[in-house]
Amino acid sequence: MAKIGFIGLGNMGAPMAANAVRAGHAVHGYDIAAARCAEAAAHGVEIAADVGDAASGADIVVTMLNAGATVVDVWTRVAPRLAPGALMIDSSTIDVDSARRAHAVAAEAGLLSLDAPVSGGVEGATAGTLTFMVGGSDEAFAKGQPLLAVMGRRIVHCGGAGAGDAAKICNNMILGVSMIAVSEAFILGESLGLSRQALFDVASNASGQCYALTTHCPVPGPVPGSAANRDYRPGFAAELMAKDLRLSQDCARSSGAPTPIGAAASALYERFVDAGGRGVDYAGVIRFIREMEEQ
Numbered sequence: 001m002a003k004i005g006f007i008g009l010g011n012m013g014a015p016m017a018a019n020a021v022r023a024g025h026a027v028h029g030y031d032i033a034a035a036r037c038a039e040a041a042a043h044g045v046e047i048a049a050d051v052g053d054a055a056s057g058a059d060i061v062v063t064m065l066n067a068g069a070t071v072v073d074v075w076t077r078v079a080p081r082l083a084p085g086a087l088m089i090d091s092s093t094i095d096v097d098s099a100r101r102a103h104a105v106a107a108e109a110g111l112l113s114l115d116a117p118v119s120g121g122v123e124g125a126t127a128g129t130l131t132f133m134v135g136g137s138d139e140a141f142a143k144g145q146p147l148l149a150v151m152g153r154r155i156v157h158c159g160g161a162g163a164g165d166a167a168k169i170c171n172n173m174i175l176g177v178s179m180i181a182v183s184e185a186f187i188l189g190e191s192l193g194l195s196r197q198a199l200f201d202v203a204s205n206a207s208g209q210c211y212a213l214t215t216h217c218p219v220p221g222p223v224p225g226s227a228a229n230r231d232y233r234p235g236f237a238a239e240l241m242a243k244d245l246r247l248s249q250d251c252a253r254s255s256g257a258p259t260p261i262g263a264a265a266s267a268l269y270e271r272f273v274d275a276g277g278r279g280v281d282y283a284g285v286i287r288f289i290r291e292m293e294e295q
């Protein structure tokens with residue numbers, strides 16, 4: 001079994017690390033938040049003194065952090081602690097340029113590397129059913145695949161360095177746009193006297209079917225597990241969706257790709273977060289849209 005370093009033990013990282021422990025790996029973890037370390041320790045993660053310590057002598061290091069600059073900084077500190085041929089995997093959702101910078105840091109130290117962001121949320125991280133979208137060399141993919149298979153169910157090799165984050169950013173632009181569309185449809189349906197359940201029963205079996213409707217349904221009732229049934233406690237926080245949509249717009253600007261609805265969704269999530277949406281599930285955007293309706 002491999003020695004794994006796991007850095008970033010938050011909502012996603014902690015359950016992912018716990019699944020690696022369950023599979024029999026020796027997992028040395030670190031998070032700057034002491035409370036996160038304590039939670040992970042309860043699941044068998046050995047807590048290290050710092051980032052370098054968590055990585056020291058590891059076969060594979062996984063990072064699960066919030067921002068591209070943090071990932072590059074952590075990888076820069078971790079790389080000298082690894083033997084040539086060891087593998088670094090970043091599973092955070094970050095911009096493609098930072099992902100490529102992180103790959104370059106690893107390559108300079110003679111390490112293999114993957115960007116491997118995930119889809120599936122905290123539920124998928126806990127159940128070990130995440131989808132991984134992976135960028136990097138065939139050799140790095142072959143080395144990382146068995147560990148990713150412990151934490152996820154579908155592992156898609158999307159291409160070279162940065163391709164995993166590119167796929168994730170495009171996927172989440174679909175999710176952000178579709179959550180807004182589903183929210184608007186429920187608000188419109190209600191204004192026409194249509195019950196939530198009736199609209200759900202039709203759209204979930206018709207051409208309006210999508211993940212934002214059938215898994216993260218923004219109104220309480222039709223999908224008992226959705227955040228709408230727990231007053232929009234996340235789940236997937238609105239500020240993370242705003243970040244992902246911002247990434248999509250950064251990419252659209254630098255590549256010249258037209259994404260007019262993505263731009264509108266990005267602007268709406270920014271306004272929602274600024275108006276008090278921070279720490280609220282991204283499905284809570286329906287409340288923000290309702291308030292616009294009342295103005």
Ligand code: NAD
Pocket residue numbers: 007008009010011012013030031032033036051064065066067070074091092093094118119120121122235236237240
């Ligand atoms: P989180 O904020 O719960 O976890 C991030 C953790 O990183 C925090 O515990 C923080 O203390 C730690 N951290 C920050 N800087 C650090 C450093 N320098 N060294 C060590 N630890 C550090 O966020 P999350 O929900 O776990 O999301 C992590 C990533 O996964 C994000 O990029 C997010 O976009 C992505 N993601 C989240 C979800 C979701 O449903 N939450 C789903 C898919 C992808």
